Amino acid sequence: MMGGGGGVVIPSFGHGDSCVTGDHAFCWGWVRDHWGDTLGPALWQHVELTLIAVGIGFAIAFPLALLAHRFPRLEQPFGAFSALVYTIPSLALFQLLVPFTGITWTTVEIALVGYTLVILFPNIVAGLRSASADVVEAAHGMGLTRVQVLTRIELPLAMPAIVGGLRIAVVSTVAIATIAATLLPDGLGYPIFLALKEPTPFKTEIYSAGVLAVALAIGCDLLLVGLRRLVVPWARASA
Amino acid sequence: MTLADAANLHTFVDAFRFIGDHPVFLLQKAAEQLELSGAALAIAMAATLPLGIALGHAHRGSGIAIAASIVGRGLPSLVLIAAFLTLLGIGFVNNMVALAVLGSGPILTNAYDAVAGVDRDTVEAARGMGMTWRQILAKVELPLAVPLLFTGIRVAAVTIVATAPIAAIAGGGGLGDIIVNQASYRLSGVLGASFCAMALSAAVFVALGGLQSAVTPRGVRRTSVNEVPERKESL
Amino acid sequence: MSQAAEIVFDHVTKRYAGRDAAAVDDLSLEIPAGTFCILVGPSGGGKTTALKMVNRLIPFDSGEIRIDGRDIQSMPVTELRRGIGYVIQQIGLFPHMTVGDNIATVPRLLGWAKQRTRDRCVELLELVGLEAADADRYPSQLSGGQRQRVGLARALAADPPLLLMDEPFGALDPITRVRLQTELKRLHREVGKTVIFVTHDIDEAIQMGDRIAILREGGVLAQYDTPDAILAGPADAFVAAFIGEDRALRRLALRTLAEVPVEVSDTSKVSDTLRPETTVRNAISLMLESGADAVNVEGRGVFRLADVQELLR
Numbered sequence: 064m065m066g067g068g069g070g071v072v073i074p075s076f077g078h079g080d081s082c083v084t085g086d087h088a089f090c091w092g093w094v095r096d097h098w099g100d101t102l103g104p105a106l107w108q109h110v111e112l113t114l115i116a117v118g119i120g121f122a123i124a125f126p127l128a129l130l131a132h133r134f135p136r137l138e139q140p141f142g143a144f145s146a147l148v149y150t151i152p153s154l155a156l157f158q159l160l161v162p163f164t165g166i167t168w169t170t171v172e173i174a175l176v177g178y179t180l181v182i183l184f185p186n187i188v189a190g191l192r193s194a195s196a197d198v199v200e201a202a203h204g205m206g207l208t209r210v211q212v213l214t215r216i217e218l219p220l221a222m223p224a225i226v227g228g229l230r231i232a233v234v235s236t237v238a239i240a241t242i243a244a245t246l247l248p249d250g251l252g253y254p255i256f257l258a259l260k261e262p263t264p265f266k267t268e269i270y271s272a273g274v275l276a277v278a279l280a281i282g283c284d285l286l287l288v289g290l291r292r293l294v295v296p297w298a299r300a301s302a
Numbered sequence: 303m304t305l306a307d308a309a310n311l312h313t314f315v316d317a318f319r320f321i322g323d324h325p326v327f328l329l330q331k332a333a334e335q336l337e338l339s340g341a342a343l344a345i346a347m348a349a350t351l352p353l354g355i356a357l358g359h360a361h362r363g364s365g366i367a368i369a370a371s372i373v374g375r376g377l378p379s380l381v382l383i384a385a386f387l388t389l390l391g392i393g394f395v396n397n398m399v400a401l402a403v404l405g406s407g408p409i410l411t412n413a414y415d416a417v418a419g420v421d422r423d424t425v426e427a428a429r430g431m432g433m434t435w436r437q438i439l440a441k442v443e444l445p446l447a448v449p450l451l452f453t454g455i456r457v458a459a460v461t462i463v464a465t466a467p468i469a470a471i472a473g474g475g476g477l478g479d480i481i482v483n484q485a486s487y488r489l490s491g492v493l494g495a496s497f498c499a500m501a502l503s504a505a506v507f508v509a510l511g512g513l514q515s516a517v518t519p520r521g522v523r524r525t526s527v528n529e530v531p532e533r534k535e536s537l
Numbered sequence: 538m539s540q541a542a543e544i545v546f547d548h549v550t551k552r553y554a555g556r557d558a559a560a561v562d563d564l565s566l567e568i569p570a571g572t573f574c575i576l577v578g579p580s581g582g583g584k585t586t587a588l589k590m591v592n593r594l595i596p597f598d599s600g601e602i603r604i605d606g607r608d609i610q611s612m613p614v615t616e617l618r619r620g621i622g623y624v625i626q627q628i629g630l631f632p633h634m635t636v637g638d639n640i641a642t643v644p645r646l647l648g649w650a651k652q653r654t655r656d657r658c659v660e661l662l663e664l665v666g667l668e669a670a671d672a673d674r675y676p677s678q679l680s681g682g683q684r685q686r687v688g689l690a691r692a693l694a695a696d697p698p699l700l701l702m703d704e705p706f707g708a709l710d711p712i713t714r715v716r717l718q719t720e721l722k723r724l725h726r727e728v729g730k731t732v733i734f735v736t737h738d739i740d741e742a743i744q745m746g747d748r749i750a751i752l753r754e755g756g757v758l759a760q761y762d763t764p765d766a767i768l769a770g771p772a773d774a775f776v777a778a779f780i781g782e783d784r785a786l787r788r789l790a791l792r793t794l795a796e797v798p799v800e801v802s803d804t805s806k807v808s809d810t811l812r813p814e815t816t817v818r819n820a821i822s823l824m825l826e827s828g829a830d831a832v833n834v835e836g837r838g839v840f841r842l843a844d845v846q847e848l849l850r
Binding site for chain 2: 146147153154155156158159161162237238239251252255258259260266269273276277281284
């Protein structure tokens with residue numbers, strides 16, 4: 064019913080619900096009815112979009128960060144580049160990619176991965192640097208190889224910053240992914256986008272999709288905060 | 303490979319032609335967008351800057367600052383714009399308010415962090431010298447807080463300008479009008495306007511960077527003006 | 538109890554590009570196995586540089602360093618380092634690991650069995666004056682002195698024949714420092730390894746060293762001998778100035794009433810009695826304070842102020 068491309072102004076599929084026809088502030092009835100065909104799928108699409116973007120973004124940012132850690136000269140050019148990328152309006156970026164990859168998930172994902180990268184890269188690099196000089200010196204002096212110093216010392220100590228970066232990246236991606244709706248009928252942005260196209264936008268649709276998007280963002284944020292606690296037992300133990 | 307390449311090049315050439323053919327129109331749209339953004343930024347600053355500075359000075363309400371940053375990050379712009387459309391109708395005001403809310407997060411958080419983060423010893427020395435609270439705020443805390451504070455404003459400004467195109471679907475005008483209207487303007491128009499939107503955000507970013515350098519008191523250690531702001535809002 | 542290594546510096550030189558003076562200049566030094574050798578001198582004297590050359594954290598330009606006759610360049614560097622205990626001033630405990638895991642680092646690198654590692658860890662904790670229960674705590678929960686003890690335990694974990702220590706007590710408060718110095722000396726007597734210890738504090742050096750190597754600016758060896766010998770005969774004006782004008786008194790601080798020549802004579806005329814552990818220097822100080830010219834050494838005899846000069850010959 065939603066897939067037909069029509070908005071919901073006066074529902075014509077048999078529910079003469081007064082709440083809906085009158086476009087009151089929030090209609091639970093509508094939400095229940097349309098969870099299965101609109102909100103539910105949109106939510107899962109959104110989760111999928113986010114996970115793919117953050118996953119790929121991390122897969123690229125992590126080795127790049129390791130390289131920059133080993134060869135610090137690489138970091139400078141990337142810093143300026145990141146700052147500029149982040150100023151590009153997502154709407155514009157999506158459109159600019161269309162000639163290359165068409166109106167597909169790939170286009171959206173490339174843009175999302177781009178934004179994720181510029182968040183994750185500096186955070187991972189900063190994390191790797193956070194091991195203090197004396198700790199690293201002691202490690203080398205004790206006979207750990209370079210790789211061992213990285214895996215046993217620098218990486219574990221980098222975890223807080225990495226998880227912090229992931230937090231920001233995930234939350235940002237959830238938000239930006241709503242804009243994908245201007246290109247594709249996917250994600251939680253789509254119900255909102257459609258509703259806005261109508262002369263009298265249907266409030267419930269907007270609010271329910273909106274609340275879900277925000278809830279998704281906050282939920283992920285909290286999950287990652289919990290992850291951070293798990294990953295940093297030594298901070299908890301501070302007397 | 304060659305055919306696809308030709309197609310791509312072709313579309314971009316068309317896009318630039320579009321820009322060349324309609325300079326005045328695009329400038330008009332850009333001006334519209336800047337107007338909306340400027341108004342939103344002004345409101346955001348008026349609402350949150352004093353609050354952030356006051357809280358930071360009193361070293362209270364850090365929870366509010368943290369909440370502002372979380373809200374600022376997690377609030378999808380589309381949701382905001384749509385919500386305010388339903389509340390305030392379609393047009394200029396609803397978008398201005400939505401964008402103002404969007405920009406408030408970074409301004410509030412950074413204002414708080416900047417003022418609260420001024421070295422306590424410095425403030426104490428000032429107190430010891432007999433400065434009143436007003437004088438301390440004006441002569442010590444604010445000048446030292448400028449870099450971080452201004453960064454917050456800059457982040458907010460760029461966020462707002464970069465988000466404004468989306469407001470087009472809620473009657474916000476600006477370059478977004480073209481970008482979401484492929485039916486009327488064809489792909490060349492959409493791409494041309496997209497380039498312009500990109501350039502506009504970048505220009506604001508750079509211009510404010512220059513302004514920040516000018517406004518920062520000499521001798522105050524500056525955070526790198528090219529840092530990717532950590533609390534940057536979503537676009 | 539365990540093996541100790543002999544260290545030999547053979548005409549070792551290191552220069553940094555763009556500087557006239559060498560960091561270490563033609564240093565030749567023989568450190569017999571089991572010696573507590575102290576490198577001391579003003580900053581810029583190259584003592585830390587010399588230390589770090591032994592475990593190849595700093596490369597050198599010419600000469601050779603041998604451990605038990607083996608050139609340190611002839612073996613893989615990680616193998617070299619795993620056979621040397623290394624303690625630095627800021628300690629460098631790994632904050633994300635428990636005390637026990639910190640100590641177990643090198644044994645694990647060497648592939649020791651779990652039980653053996655655990656036993657060794659408990660043994661070391663007791664050796665350095667901590668408790669077995671401390672193994673589960675994190676470095677952030679310990680005081681500065683406790684952390685340095687853990688640092689020491691960590692360095693000793695794999696039972697290396699050589700210990701390198703770079704101003705390990707410099708960051709501690711004076712009371713803790715004295716305590717740790719005493720304990721380290723005790724440990725050294727028990728464990729008997731070769732120790733190369735860097736400090737800029739001449740008092741610490743005299744207190745702790747079996748042999749002292751004084752390095753002057755430009756990395757030149759000024760004198761290398763036992764503390765007493767250096768105090769008795771400084772090699773040149775620099776050394777004399779470095780150890781201070783009160784070197785005669787310092788020599789006397791190294792000796793106690795247990796070893797001085799005494800007269801077995803009429804003790805009734807002597808009012809004060811001191812225990813044999815009292816240093817000669819303190820005894821003199823007490824005599825000057827009370828105006829006496831002799832003291833009774835408990836269980837031995839009478840020691841006269843007038844005989845002090847004899848001691849310095």
